[in-house]
Amino acid sequence: MLTKRLIACFDVIDGRVTKAQQFQDNIDVAPATELAQRLYEDQIDEIVFYDITASAQRRAIDLETVRSVAHHVFVPFTVGGGIRSLDDMFEVLKAGAEKISVDSMAVRNPDIIRQGAEAFGRQCVVLSTQVKHVGIRPGIPSGYEVFIDGARTATGMDALEWVQQGEALGAGEIVVNSIDNDGTAAGYDLDITRAVADSVNVPVVASGGAGNAEHIGAALTQGQASAAIISSILYSPRLERNTPVRELKAALAAQGVPTRPWVEGSSTA
Amino acid sequence: MVDYRAGNAPSVGFALERLGIPARLTDDPAVVAAATRLILPGVGAARATIDSLRESGLLEPLTERVQAGVPFLGICIGLQVLFDHSEEGDTEGLGWVPGMVRRFADDRRVPQIGWNEVRVVRDHPVTRALPTGAHCYFVNSYYATPSDPADVLGVTEYGPEFCSIVGHRNIVATQFHAEKSGPVGLALLESFAAWDGVEC
Numbered sequence: 001m002l003t004k005r006l007i008a009c010f011d012v013i014d015g016r017v018t019k020a021q022q023f024q025d026n027i028d029v030a031p032a033t034e035l036a037q038r039l040y041e042d043q044i045d046e047i048v049f050y051d052i053t054a055s056a057q058r059r060a061i062d063l064e065t066v067r068s069v070a071h072h073v074f075v076p077f078t079v080g081g082g083i084r085s086l087d088d089m090f091e092v093l094k095a096g097a098e099k100i101s102v103d104s105m106a107v108r109n110p111d112i113i114r115q116g117a118e119a120f121g122r123q124c125v126v127l128s129t130q131v132k133h134v135g136i137r138p139g140i141p142s143g144y145e146v147f148i149d150g151a152r153t154a155t156g157m158d159a160l161e162w163v164q165q166g167e168a169l170g171a172g173e174i175v176v177n178s179i180d181n182d183g184t185a186a187g188y189d190l191d192i193t194r195a196v197a198d199s200v201n202v203p204v205v206a207s208g209g210a211g212n213a214e215h216i217g218a219a220l221t222q223g224q225a226s227a228a229i230i231s232s233i234l235y236s237p238r239l240e241r242n243t244p245v246r247e248l249k250a251a252l253a254a255q256g257v258p259t260r261p262w263v264e265g266s267s268t269a
Numbered sequence: 270m271v272d273y274r275a276g277n278a279p280s281v282g283f284a285l286e287r288l289g290i291p292a293r294l295t296d297d298p299a300v301v302a303a304a305t306r307l308i309l310p311g312v313g314a315a316r317a318t319i320d321s322l323r324e325s326g327l328l329e330p331l332t333e334r335v336q337a338g339v340p341f342l343g344i345c346i347g348l349q350v351l352f353d354h355s356e357e358g359d360t361e362g363l364g365w366v367p368g369m370v371r372r373f374a375d376d377r378r379v380p381q382i383g384w385n386e387v388r389v390v391r392d393h394p395v396t397r398a399l400p401t402g403a404h405c406y407f408v409n410s411y412y413a414t415p416s417d418p419a420d421v422l423g424v425t426e427y428g429p430e431f432c433s434i435v436g437h438r439n440i441v442a443t444q445f446h447a448e449k450s451g452p453v454g455l456a457l458l459e460s461f462a463a464w465d466g467v468e469c
Contacts, residue, residue, distance in 0.1 A: 001385065001386065001426055002381060002383050002384075002385045002407075002426075002427055003383060003384045003385065003404065004383070005382075005383050005384065040451075043451070045383075045384055046406075067279075070279070070280060070283055071283050071286075071287075074283075074284055074287070074448060074449060074450070074451055074452075074454065074455060075406065075449055075450075075451055076406050076408070076446065076449045077280075077449070093279075093312065094279055095279065096279045096280045096283055097280075098280065098312055098408065098446065098449060099312075099408070117314075118314065118317070119313075119314070119317055120312055120313050120314065120317075121312055121313045121314045121317075121346065121410075122380065122410065123312065123380040123382065123408040123409060123410060124312050124313070124408075172380050172382070172408075172410075173380075173382055201375060201378055201379060202378060202379065202380065203378050203380070203382045203383070226378065226382065226383060227382075227383065259384075260384035260404040261402065261404060263452075
């Protein structure tokens with residue numbers, strides 16, 4: 001049976017993982033490679049790495065850090081931020097990523113999704129979306145609007161229409177980042193997660209707001225997500241205590257949510 | 270390790286490096302022609318992969334080596350291109366293993382993305398390292414259906430059961446990404462590196 005995934009998310013600036021709240025006030029956590037290695041040893045299922053300033057600074061993605069992380073982590077690894085072309089995608093794959101995440105750039109140029117899916121297979125292209133609850137209004141029938149550029153710019157696009165368009169263009173996975181819930185540790189936005197999961201047939205990843213294992217369990221059951229992105233809960237210095245992957249998985253098992261079994265004494269080679 | 274446009278060959282290289290297994294990533298037909306063990310890694314689309322292998326002149330030496338009995342490991346798209354035909358873009362495959370590649374039905378989420386259990390159904394030197402209940406990482410919309418049930422080494426459930434490990438003469442292939450399946454996947458790569466290409 002296909003299990004649900006716990007994905008550790010890294011917001012990277014200059015090779016270091018940082019932690020933001022509602023897309024602002026980033027504080028420094030650790031070098032990306034060091035944290036990736038620690039989480040790999042803790043048997044995290046997957047890692048996603050966003051070069052969060054690449055897009056705003058209009059520069060290419062930090063391939064050196066991608067390569068360094070890929071050298072130490074033998075679980076899947078998605079990379080996003082600053083992807084503008086097919087060549088950028090290919091560079092990221094060559095640096096050791098399996099999947100490429102597109103976000104603001106895909107809003108500006110949706111055809112990048114189609115091009116990526118054609119060249120590398122649709123399973124390779126992840127459409128990441130920043131969504132905010134704005135209430136139902138003309139052009140936003142779902143009440144959730146798509147934002148870009150680190151939640152700074154409203155697009156006037158409806159979240160559900162955009163994810164359906166993204167799927168049609170060839171996105172193999174959709175990440176739903178709730179701007180409202182990001183960094184709050186108050187739980188995922190289950191409504192929009194569920195609404196997206198109901199509107200597309202590709203896997204949906206919940207993101208933004210995980211504070212405990214019950215939040216994660218809710219996203220993976222009520223929210224119908226295939227995976228949950230977590231960050232603070234694993235490593236934020238803002239929290240008194242970070243929770244090991246093993247503990248999260250045990251708590252998910254108790255809620256009846258299947259995950260890749262945590263293996264006792266497993267050598268991480 | 271055969272390097273072609275649209276591959277994620279470097280990940281496989283990093284994994285072999287970690288295991289201390291000497292390997293070389295190459296797009297040079299002469300290097301492929303002299304290889305004593307071959308890996309065709311990959312993320313990608315079937316047609317793009319085959320076109321890329323053909324255009325770069327790699328297909329001919331690769332075919333020659335595999336026919337000569339050199340141990341071969343295909344990963345993900347490197348498994349799907351081995352068959353006669355793929356539904357992905359209605360593509361003719363390499364035809365090294367008899368069978369077809371089909372798309373998962375839309376009554377579940379496609380692609381399948383995530384960790385899923387691999388059950389070994391036939392003893393083989395390469396899969397002996399896999400523990401019972403091993404979970405491996407899959408990212409696939411298509412799956413192989415070998416014509417000869419004896420070519421199925423391992424199965425996985427996504428809706429119905431599908432073939433997740435193929436074994437045919439000196440060819441082994443995994444639908445999952447062995448290089449991204451943690452210690453279990455690394456163990457499989459290690460046993461491939463020690464395999465002489467004989468099935469039992």
